[in-house]
Amino acid sequence: MDPIKFIEDKRQEVLKIYQELHALAEPSWKEEKTSRYLFEKLIDSGMKVKTFPGHYGIIAEIAGERPEVIALRADMDALIQEVNGQVQANHSCGHDAHSTMVLMTALALSKTKPKHTIRFLFQPAEEVAGGALKMMEDGALTNVNFLGGVHLRPSFEIPYGKAAPIILHGSTTTLKGVIHGVQAHAARPEEGNNPIEAASLLIQAIKQIRLSNVGRYSIKITELHGGTVSNAIPETARFTFDLRSETNEGMKALIAKTDHIVRQIAQLTETKIDFSLDDEFSPAAVEHPQAVESAECAISAILGKENVVPICVSPGAEDFHFYTLKNPSLSATMIGLGCGLAPGLHHPNMSFDLEALIYGTKILTKMMLEADQRNWV
Template identity: 25%
Template sequence: MSESIRDRLSDVRREFHRYPEPAWCEFHTTHRLVEELREIGVDELAVGTEAYDSDDRMAVPEDDEIEQWYERALERGADPDLLDTMAGGNTGVVAALDKGSGPTVGLRVDIDALFIEESTADDHAPAAEGFRSEGDGTMHACGHDTHMTWGLAVLEAIEESDFEGELVVFFQPAEEVSGGGHPMAESRFADDLDYLFAVHVGLDHPTGKVVAGIERPLAMCHVDVTFEGTSAHAGKAPEEGDNAMQALGTAIQNAYAIPRHSEGMTRVNLGRAEAGTASNVIAERAHVAAEARGETTELKEYMKSRLTRTLESAAEMHGCDVDIDVVSESPRADSDAELAEIVADAAHDTHGVNSVVPAADFGASEDATFLMERVQEGGGLATYLIVGTDHPTSHHTPTFDVDERSLGIGVEVLRKSILAVAADDP
């Protein structure tokens, strides 16, 4: 048997960091996870469509992008037979340990990276110490390399423990685009979960601090919008055109004028736009990537409907057609206080933890809420905990990094929490 994962946490995390892959393209990542899981010796290993229904995926990229990452994984030495099971971007893996009668406990960790070019600065540890991203334009800038390491190490620790029950670990693709939580939640592996732990590193909480359960994550939706107009010569016959760029501009201006709601926080943003071909051509096409969020799922639906109406009105005003595609979305789900209390007790008993917060507002969005909601609707308990880390700059920046002291802390908090729910389960 190879060296224990818990004895090489830093090495495992750094390897994942070197080879980041974006949503639904995590081919090499899944390959390495499977290699480690086979070494641990789990009782069930489900990859891609063995783990979920492909039709339940959201925010799936174009085939040519998926193929590029597939070929890159092949070049890096990924198992061709295993890659075949992930064809079409069906990445990710679910691993299960069956250790007798007892509760079924789930742990969800995410595996995808971001389209960010990692810093080459001398004071950026991954660059200075030789584990900077080797995927041009992609980076583990949100700590998912740490999350995967935790998932593997916790599985190993529980396999070697006296835990009684079943542990299911979801190595979920496509969190950054809110595309992978839904298929995991709809899968057979989520059918009978009594408890679910989801976890994140950092989020502006320092090393040694643990938040036992988040509250008020924002429900959200990502929307891709295309305006179709009519091109014309901008000097000779502008009246013959229907200007998609004008429709886009009207939509941007009016989206930010959508009334906020008295029942809670609401958000809207149009974050990326492009239109037109030349200065003397009336733009016949424009595209914008937008999002809407709400403090509750209902408030998200309010913002989504108002945003849709705004986009349609802008298109009509300028004689254009508009295609609105909700590419992904996620609900709100709060942590259960009862399960968060178990996490807090485990954290208090973990070396390196010096501050434990029972609950904290999240303020952002997460598609782990699909799994949380599924478990809670079935009568189970769920919590989303945060293991703090000192990170020199914010998440989603080129110089993001983690304090590797947090690796061992996260493993122990999760291990002790899982053992505690099994011991307390009637």
């Protein structure tokens, strides 16, 4: 059967799978029921399926005529957030929708005879930016030349019935630290060393960071705690800064400058600053023209050329881009799917038009069929 017709015929099953995955909602690294649900569907289709003892990720494959692999990735985990006064796992980032569409793409293609081996990655722990790295450790990208992905987009980014062949996520990381001063009575400040004053100097110094030729970037204080009473200089002050850049090169430069400033302020204020600034930042997207072209062809075929949004720029982060950061020769792209999503991603009451699951699955299926006809170097 034609894979696109298969999806249309299985319309009700697509919606049912989404509803069942939505109800399972499990946090990062604890996607046990979600993984089992997907595993059973994949095994029943006759695909070769692999699981792992250290996490709940899944790799499923359709054997091709040659060993080179094209792959499609979904994330599985939910957020932990307050919903109507209760803290719970909640699918407000659309990972249940992503898993639904990739699963149905796998089922639609399972009876085909592709040129390439087609691999489906169901990844844990995207929300904590650890799942992609773990999947790569376990061989998820062995022989992979093309990798596709998908993410629901809010209506203010991409309207319903439209899609973009690439999402340009930015890079992000966090600076966390504790400034150790010397405690003293507020009446005798000369006997102490105020870590809050050191923190204020740090904030002002970091605000003066200037980078050139790296695109847009930002660094801002998001958390500062110090002291508990009005008449004493505290011993410590704790801080957090959020760092963002639209390019990986910009993030590397931002990290280097920030690291230098923190050390400089510690020396200037004669305080000790314990801090962490991880070089393993969440990476920015990199455009791969051939991969983007495959996605654009698929969107045009399903929705029409008039409904292709050339590019989706997002200030958010996505651990999908670890795959290309660690494998620069890999051609990859993530489709941005317009779906009537409101009020926004990560909002506890996020919702979208479920009809987007149908055309989203068709787009992914068409993209993999298109990718199978290409020669990936």
